Every structure is written in C-alpha cells, then in structure tokens.
Amino acid sequence: MPAFAANLTMMFNEWSFLDRFDAAAEAGFSAVEYLFPYDFKPEDIQERLVRNGLTQALFNMPPGDWAAGMRGLASLPGRFDDVADGVTRALVYAEATGVKNIHLMSGLGDRNDQQARLNYRRAVEHAAERLAERGLNLLLEPINGRNMPGYFLNDFHAAAQMIGEFGLTNVKLQFDIYHCQIIHGDVTTRLRELIPISGHVQIASVPSRQEPDGEELNYPFLFSELDRLGYTGYVGCEYHPRGRTTDGLGWFEPYKRG
Ligand SMILES: O=C(O)C(=O)[C@H](O)CO
C-alpha cells in the first residue's frame, strides 16, 4: 500500500501554512510535501513536523521570482550562481526537516537549444554533487505545457534520457502521474518503464487536477501497480480540493494512518 504525502501548497488551504501540518496529521497523513518552505523559518517547520510525527517527503529548490513568472533557473543563461545560492538555501531547510528528496525546477526554455541543455546539465551536476554529500536525492520533474507553457523539461522520455546521460546515482525522476497522462497517456506502461529511476510520485485527477477519485485515471489500479512495481517512496497528493479538503478525502480512507 503506497504511503501518501499531503501537498500543503494545494491541500488544507483553509488553514494558515504552518497549521496545515497539524490538519494533515489530523486527517491521517504520515508525510507532507509543498512547493517552497522559504517564507517560513526552518525551525518553525521542524517544530510542526516533530509535533505531528510527520515525514517531510519533498520540497523544491528556490525557483527564482515566481510572482514574475520564473519557474526555476536551471536551464537559464547567466543564472548558475543563483542556482548555487538556491542549493545552499535549500540545504538549510533539508537539515531542519530531514527531507531526502529536493526538486530542481528547470525553468522555461527550449529543450532543443544546446546552450540551455548545457546550462541545465551544469546546474543539475552541481546540485546533485552537493546533495550527494548529505545523502539526498535531486529530483527532476517533467511538467505539461498546458499548466506551464514553455517549460524546458516537458517530456518524460527526454527526462529519462537526460537522467541516463548524467549518470548520477542521486538524480531521479519525479513522476507526476497527472503530468504524464496529459503529456503522453499510457501511464501504466510509463510507470513500468520509469519507476526504477523515480524517486517520488505525485497524483491528481485528469483533467481537473482535483481529488484522485474519478475522471480519466483509475487510481486504485495505479496504486496497486505501484505496489506491484515495488515502489516504496511517497505518493504526493498534489491536487486542488474541489471544496473543503477534508470533505474530499473519501478516496484516502483505506490508506490513512490509524
Ligand atoms: O507542478 C508540479 O507538478 C510540481 O510538482 C512542481 O513542484 C511545481 O510546479
């Protein structure tokens, strides 16, 4: 049975950010993830994790100016020093939270542009080396172009090929099933191919990106498939609740912490 992490950027928005940790634990989650911790003090996040016996499953490196439309810096020209600073900042939060997986967003750009590919490779290699010193994984996530137009890493095959070329044991795929269904479809076959190189899985219904309890994908089947494939990482619930978060947790009943 998969272990689920509540995504506190999207779920439990009825509470302030720090109170979402308490609400997620109360709802039966044993782990949490979110996009960015950087507006909060590391020790305050640590206190919420400890108080609630929660595992921190994942967060992202600083993405640049999100409000201005930046979606990561790794493939961008002239931003290597900012990527390196972001790694330093993320590691402070890794120390406080005990997280084992950190996602490096690629940024917007053309994956066929040679210079962008070189920038990306340099950023990934730098981040991966520094995370490896602490026993952490660096995750790379393909994101669909409808939600994030112009995103550099917008294809699962390309991501898998790059991960193979980088040849770094702590660089892994972040397999967001929602994005995979939108980009490629044939999710089960892709899970069978790519779970061996995946460090984290995320879920949402398609197309609404709401609770994983209907629409295009049969999640109970996919959860069993993850078990059959021997996946032991977390499954991040990266969805927008239709209404109140707790009202939409019927799908989670069989999986919640007792
Ligand atoms: O959008 C997603 O699916 C993510 O997981 C990223 O972390 C941020 O956009």
Ligand SMILES: [Mg+2]
């Ligand atoms: Mg995702």
